[in-house]
Amino acid sequence: MDKKLKDIAARLLLREEPPRLSPLHVWDDALESEIRELNWGARGEETVIKALMAGLYLLNDSLDASYSFAQQIEFDATGAYWHGLMHRMEKDFRNSKYWFMQAGRHPVKEKVKSGVSLWLKENSSFGAETRGEGVTLLLEYRDDIAWTPSSFVDLITSQQKKGANNAVVSIVEHLQHLELKELFKHTLGAAGFGV
Structure with missing residues (x-):
């Protein structure tokens, strides 16, 4: 798992062109499948793993998939931050500001x-x-x-x-x-x- 995650993370972090302010579609469909196939086992229900999944998807411009994880961990500062970023990228600016406020002094x-x-x-x-x-x-x-x-x-x-x-x-x-x-x-x- 560690090697697979590191490979996905490296590809996302080394993207040559930054994501659009409001992406219209997933950046890399093959990468989307790889993210979906990550098997966390018992760790899958941990808040930090859900935050990680929200981040993986958002870095791949997959707003809906990112949202599905971020909304499960809204009580967490990092989850709220991911939630705010996703709403900003979908142009829901007022909601975005709300979630950034919920993230507190992250x-x-x-x-x-x-x-x-x-x-x-x-x-x-x-x-x-x-x-x-x-x-x-x-x-x-x-x-x-x-x-x-x-x-x-x-x-x-x-x-x-x-x-x-x-x-x-x-x-x-x-x-x-x-x-x-x-x-x-x-x-x-x-x-x-x-x-």
């Missing part, structure tokens, strides 16, 4: 805030092509001032509008992917599996 939130700042410093120049709605917030994220899951929902909402700047959308997709990977790594570790 340790991943601080890691994501720092990671977002670092990524923006290393990968974004904010030239003329990145002007427009959302850039002010991205600059605040870069300066490690403003990132929260709730403010990120607002930024994503603004980028869902027709005519959104493609350069900004691309940056936001990378940041969402960073957040997904950070929560996934946390969940893997909590389940006793290293990355």
Whole structure:
């Protein structure tokens, strides 16, 4: 099991292109089958395993399958975080914010805030092509001032509008992917599996 899980996790984490803000279909159908076939045995009912399954499916852009696991563990901070991410990706923004609030002071939130700042410093120049709605917030994220899951929902909402700047959308997709990977790594570790 450990080898199979590590192989699936590596393929999901090494995805070249980040998931769309709101995926329209599963990223990799073959991987979807492999995730479904994971046999957890007695561990299958553990909260952390359900969180791991929610994460595996969400990293594969399988929103419905992710939801089926996240809703079983809403009482858990990590489960609530996965639940919030899934709702954000399906464009249920208000519900997303609710679940992020339920996740409380989850340790991943601080890691994501720092990671977002670092990524923006290393990968974004904010030239003329990145002007427009959302850039002010991205600059605040870069300066490690403003990132929260709730403010990120607002930024994503603004980028869902027709005519959104493609350069900004691309940056936001990378940041969402960073957040997904950070929560996934946390969940893997909590389940006793290293990355």
